[in-house]
Amino acid sequence: MKIPPDANFLHDENAQKLMRILNDHEQDSTRFVGGCVRDAILGRKIKDIDIATKIRPETVAKLLDEKKIRFVPTGLEHGTISAILGGRAFEITTLRKDVATDGRRAVVEFTNNFVEDAMRRDFTINALYCDECGNVYDPLGQGVDDINSHLLKFAGIAHERIAEDYLRILRFFRFYAQLGNFTIDLDGLNACQDLCAGIKSLSRERVWMELKKILGAPLPHPTLNLMDEYHCLQTVLPFEYQLENLIRLAEIEEGADFTLRLIAILPKSIRIIDELAENLRFSNAEKKRFSEWAKFDETINAQNIHANIYYHCNQAIYDNLISQYLMGDGAINDLINIAKNFKAPNFPINGNDLKIAGLQDGPELGKKLKELEKKWVKSGFELTKAELLGA
Missing domain, CATH: 3.30.460.10 (Beta Polymerase, domain 2)
Structure with a gap:
């Protein structure tokens, strides 16, 4: 050939x-x-x-x-x-x-x-x-x-190949997810199930790297279902997850965002995020995004979305809108567009402005600044610097 x-x-x-x-x-x-x-x-x-x-x-x-x-x-x-x-x-x-x-x-x-x-x-x-x-x-x-x-199969005896390097369990599922139109070998699946405890001996960074690639595949849902069925996913994500959310997410997602897909199946719990960050060695940026999503506990609507983007960030609001959608809120398309495109303005005054206006440095100045900021946000960011200082 x-x-x-x-x-x-x-x-x-x-x-x-x-x-x-x-x-x-x-x-x-x-x-x-x-x-x-x-x-x-x-x-x-x-x-x-x-x-x-x-x-x-x-x-x-x-x-x-x-x-x-x-x-x-x-x-x-x-x-x-x-x-x-x-x-x-x-x-x-x-x-x-x-x-x-x-x-x-x-x-x-x-x-x-x-x-x-x-x-x-x-x-x-x-x-x-x-x-x-x-x-x-x-x-x-x-x-x-x-x-x-179009058959994905271990070379030689599956149990032996896995025992040589337990990362091959995750690679087996990752190749299946990325190849897309392959059949996965049953003997290999059974060997993965028999030896999945070996995943715990691997470095956390290597496990997270493979899981990210699985989550980032064009259609990760069938692969993650197989991992669940053969008791391999539980070794990596040892808590209750909602794989069916990936089907609903596929209806609206743009691109293959592994972080958003993991958010889709995770329980919304800062404790679990902290545990995962430690167990999988999230980067600082990854942990920040997961944590900002998990900490947010407000329902987002047309009245509060701009303020929430200002106080948090576009990404956190977008991620939480996706969570609302997965929980049954179908009327979020306009809000998602806002979350993706709205650029929050800068607060037009600072502490020096208040000191020039006669306030003394100290706790009262900070309290006044927060009060004016809240008033400015509530106005839809429309109050001018002069109007705020005259308040």
Whole structure:
């Protein structure tokens, strides 16, 4: 089988340059691998271009250095070097086989055998290689057939692949969500259910990264339902959630906002947000958005929306309008447009203005400033500076 001739890495000068350098050093030592091969066969957009080679990493580094190609030893202990060409990184990884695994990390040994390298990969559709001319190599003899059958399946024995790295449970569901039109292997699902407790041993950052990708897929609802059915979602979100809200959310959402989708299924509880922020290692920006949503407890309507945007922010009001919609409030389209587009004005006076007007610095000045601000907001932001100071 050959890769479709329009696959971008077959025409990428920098990718082909790297292949020539490595294959000139050792004939037929180096091939494209994994996602770029898979996505080319599927006719999907290709993002990363990864390369697998028999050549050991220290020799790869020497060859790149001789050609004045900048590189970064991104994972040297695991055989990975990133060559930087044309403003992008190409990961070059020496063929490996696992010597020992503990469900989180592996001790690897370099090999010159493509079959051994393929056997340590997660899914059959990722255990594919091709040369610079687009000839496909399928060492396990299953990847091409599974792509053609649109079947997502672990390479080898599912329980063994998962036990090597429990993150593969979440990757299994993530690939299913992102591929969209694939069937998911039943043996793999059963293995995920049997071993889902292993997710707890993973770093929280890695778990959150995978969950975000699942939530950000075009249609995450079927995948999350499967995760729930096979008791994997509860390991990540250990509280009551409302997956059916994603169906209703799909009627009005614009784009694939993983934060909004998680908000849609979460109980509205600052305690749960704090727990999740700790358990999943939210970024500061993520925690702020979730917290502002959870703390807001007012029903938003046409009379109070502008004031609420002023006191809070557009995003918090938008998120809470979505919550109102999910609870049955269907008349929010105009309010959503306001939440997205209204720019709150700046309060026209400050403490110095009040001091010039004769007020002494201290608690009374702050109290007066808040009183005038409240009056200004209640006026629909229409009172002028002169009118406020004359009040």
